[in-house]
Amino acid sequence: MSVTSVRKDTEQLSMTVTAEYDVTADRAWQLWADPRQLERWWGPPTYPATVEKHDLTPGGQVSYYMTGPEGDQPRGSWNVLEVEPPRLLVVEDGFADETGARNEAMPTMVMRVEITDRPGGVTMTIASRFPSLEAMDQLLAMGMEEGLQEALGQIDAILEDTPAPTRR
Amino acid sequence: MVVDQFTEAEVDRLFHALADRTRRDIVRRVLVAEHSVSALARHYPLSVTAVQKHVAVLEEARLVTKRRHGREQRVAGQPDALRRAQQLLLAYEQLWQERFDRMTAVLEEDNQGGTP
Numbered sequence: 001m002s003v004t005s006v007r008k009d010t011e012q013l014s015m016t017v018t019a020e021y022d023v024t025a026d027r028a029w030q031l032w033a034d035p036r037q038l039e040r041w042w043g044p045p046t047y048p049a050t051v052e053k054h055d056l057t058p059g060g061q062v063s064y065y066m067t068g069p070e071g072d073q074p075r076g077s078w079n080v081l082e083v084e085p086p087r088l089l090v091v092e093d094g095f096a097d098e099t100g101a102r103n104e105a106m107p108t109m110v111m112r113v114e115i116t117d118r119p120g121g122v123t124m125t126i127a128s129r130f131p132s133l134e135a136m137d138q139l140l141a142m143g144m145e146e147g148l149q150e151a152l153g154q155i156d157a158i159l160e161d162t163p164a165p166t167r168r
Numbered sequence: 169m170v171v172d173q174f175t176e177a178e179v180d181r182l183f184h185a186l187a188d189r190t191r192r193d194i195v196r197r198v199l200v201a202e203h204s205v206s207a208l209a210r211h212y213p214l215s216v217t218a219v220q221k222h223v224a225v226l227e228e229a230r231l232v233t234k235r236r237h238g239r240e241q242r243v244a245g246q247p248d249a250l251r252r253a254q255q256l257l258l259a260y261e262q263l264w265q266e267r268f269d270r271m272t273a274v275l276e277e278d279n280q281g282g283t284p
Contacts, residue, residue, distance in 0.1 A: 002268045006261055010253040015260055019268040023275055031271050041270035044263075124271075126264060136256045140263070 004123070013136055014129040022121035029086030029115060032056070039064075047074075052100055056083050062091070063100035077102050081110070089113040093139070107135030182258070185229035190214070191222050195231050199245035208243065230254060 002019040009015070021028055031037050035051035043049035047066040054062050063077040077100060078091035094108035112127040130136040185191055190212055197203055197211070209219040223243050226232040231251070232243050246254075 002272050003265055008254075008257040008261065010250055010257060013253060013257070015257055015264075017261065017264045017268070019271070021272070021275060027275070027278075031274060037274055040274050041267050044266060124268075128260070130256075133252055133256070136253070136260070140256055140259055 016127040018123055018125045020123050025086040025115045025122050028122045063096050087115050107138055109139055181229040185225050198232050198243045202242050202244040204240040204242050
């Protein structure tokens with residue numbers, strides 16, 4: 001298994017996950033730096049991603065859309081904040097409109113990718129932080145595996161079925 | 169600060185916890201108001217010990233919290249926001265687990281390309 005640790009903080013709404021790969025930092029970096037490779041892992045099989053614009057320079061933008069089973073195409077984009085190939089990438093992930101431009105009305109989150117050497121390969125660390133619970137709700141709704149989304153919906157339905165008006 | 173360190177096991181616990189009708193009913197009740205275990209037991213044709221076991225499963229899935237109040241064990245629902253945050257972080261973790269798996273697949277395909 002590639003994932004080696006997960007740290008979640010329910011107060012900070014943050015998560016740091018690490019995975020180990022037996023490849024060089026340059027090879028691991030290509031997973032992010034080559035748009036065709038990025039497309040192969042960013043979206044789940046039910047929501048494959050298509051990367052339209054890919055400019056990994058500070059101030060640059062990466063725009064993509066995902067294609068759902070119903071033909072729906074949610075669009076997202078990254079604003080690139082920091083890049084140090086093949087070690088560091090910091091982006092602000094958010095929603096985009098049909099032209100690929102950032103939808104400012106929707107929430108964003110910051111994601112920090114770090115690739116460090118270890119004997120025999122690299123460790124990839126992804127640190128994400130969400131600005132609010134609502135933002136997290138909206139951001140995660142995009143291209144999440146349907147099964148998981150349904151499961152979460154079911155939990156809500158079960159729990160919302162309470163006799164007292166404690167929930168919206 | 170609440171720092172969790174989990175794997176997919178937490179997903180399993182959550183679904184296991186909610187797969188039982190009595191446990192779902194307990195969650196509904198304690199979300200409305202804190203209950204002692206013995207008060208909960210009065211609602212079901214079950215022993216206090218059996219209800220205690222259900223509560224333990226819910227507690228493990230972090231759907232409820234338990235605290236001592238005198239000689240009583242009191243059970244309360246997790247606040248909505250905390251529960252929602254846990255669920256969403258769990259979903260996000262799952263998302264990355266899957267992404268990492270797909271990265272592995274991309275890297276492995278690569279290797280195969282190099283060998284005839």
